[in-house]
Amino acid sequence: MTINLLLPLLTLLLLVCPIAGCWSNYELEDRALVSGVGIDLGQNGHLLVTTQIIIPMFTHTRGGATGGAVKEPAVEVFSAEARTVAEAVNKISKLCGRELFFPHLDILIVGEELARAGVEPVVDWVNRDRELRLQTWFAVVNGTAAEALKVKKVGLESITIAYVSRILEASMRENTRALPVRFLDYFASLTENVDPVVSRIEISETGGDKMVFASGGSVFRDFHLVGWLTETETRGYLWITDQFRRGIISVPLPGNGYISVELRGNKVKRKVEFRGGNPVMVVDIAVKTNLDQVDDPLLTLENPEDLDALEVPVEEKIAMEVQASVEKARVLEADIFGFGQLIRRQYPKQWADIKDDWDLIFPTVPVETEVKVTMRRTEQISSPARPGSY
Known part of the structure; x- marks a missing residue:
């Protein structure tokens, strides 16, 4: 009799379990898609974190090669300062009203001042955060990362990060201007006791308009930037x-x-x-x-x-x-x-x-x-x- 009662209960439990769902999941529309992150040295030893977030529902329109309109996703830039990168990211989530989503991150840029002081906080955050990919591009800018991410338009791209990523990807095939380096390459150099060289981003100004472009390399000794390589x-x-x-x-x-x-x-x-x-x-x-x-x-x-x-x-x-x-x-x-x-x-x-x-x-x-x-x-x-x- 007891077995006859238990069998229906077990069957019911097996049917219910697959539809329980994941209690900790976020819907994609509730997440903010981060395409680029910039980290600078802030005030009093704090870190200034800047994120470039894609907003798919809003688009810029530009003329296509055949005269038609080409729609491109717009971006918003948010910044926050905190003692750690993780805390600053949490502050940005509150500013934009959504949880930040990093699996689509193309590049992480570090400002020159922080790079010379040491990128240990950045490296620790990248290693610990489960959403960050080691295939993300790693670059240093000759200025502040916040300034680089706020440049509105570069070349044929309306998104700064998209332009820099395309240049680095092209450099994988044709080595002419830039050195393409991912976090995976940086960590491999540290593991082999080789002084790392990572990508370099430059900010220039022409006719009052700021431009960013990838050029040369950034030389590290352990976690500290010590100089640049020309093209x-x-x-x-x-x-x-x-x-x-x-x-x-x-x-x-x-x-x-x-x-x-x-x-x-x-x-x-x-x-x-x-x-x-x-x-x-x-x-x-x-x-x-x-x-x-x-x-x-x-x-x-x-x-x-x-x-x-x-x-x-x-x-x-x-x-x-x-x-x-x-x-x-x-x-x-x-x-x-x-x-x-x-x-x-x-x-x-x-x-x-x-x-x-x-x-x-x-x-x-x-x-x-x-x-x-x-x-x-x-x-x-x-x-x-x-x-x-x-």
Whole structure:
């Protein structure tokens, strides 16, 4: 009799449990979609957190390529200051009337003053918050992050964060201006005891209008910003660390001529040699290129030897970029290339003897670079266009 009573009750419980729902869930329309976060050093040691929030129901309209209207989501910017990032985020939620939603966060920007003081509070918050993704872009701005997020329009984008994210994503495919770095990359460098380099955002003003753009890199030692890499130094850094994918550089020729070449298909080999008990870094770079443009009417490219001669100035340009990056790293006393870890892997016994003094040794380590460029083709024509050449 007891079993006959229990069976219906158990069946009823099994039917009710799946429809109980999640008591702690928020509906999406009750959340504020955060696309960008900026964190600056505030007053009295506090942190100023600025968020750029997408408002899907409101749109800006601009003309499309075919004359039609293209609708884009509008954004609102909210800021709050508190002792911690988490507390400031809570204040912003009260200001905008919605719980902040971070899974769609594209980029986190840190102001220069906070970056130099130390980004430990930012790193701790990113590691602890379960909604934040390590694939989020990480950048430092040469000013305040709040100012960068308040820029109204950049390029073809009506949303600042969308523009910066597109530039960084494009840099993953073509390394020309910016260094694309995600939090995952930053943490990987810290884990491997390599001084991290993250993305750099610049604020400029033209004709009274403020603009933001991604350019170069930001050099850290542990959690502290110690300096910047220019675009040339950034490209040298990418060459040495074998992160360069493709790009275009212009090279001067004897006289007043110039050529532009597309760089693609490179191989980089790095090794350590101990000479007289001291480490020497050797970097071999092999690059395949295409000739994209010639600005020299006197140049002839009828013979293979003519093309071979153009490889030399390209090799010199790449070697110059590498050397510029090495010199900047020495000045900043930051082993951004991971040379110390290279020694540890190849010569563990020697590394044990010098690791405690590596910060002092690194700026004195010679770096020898060998660059070999192979120019594969001249695209659709050989010699430059001139009268009578068609």
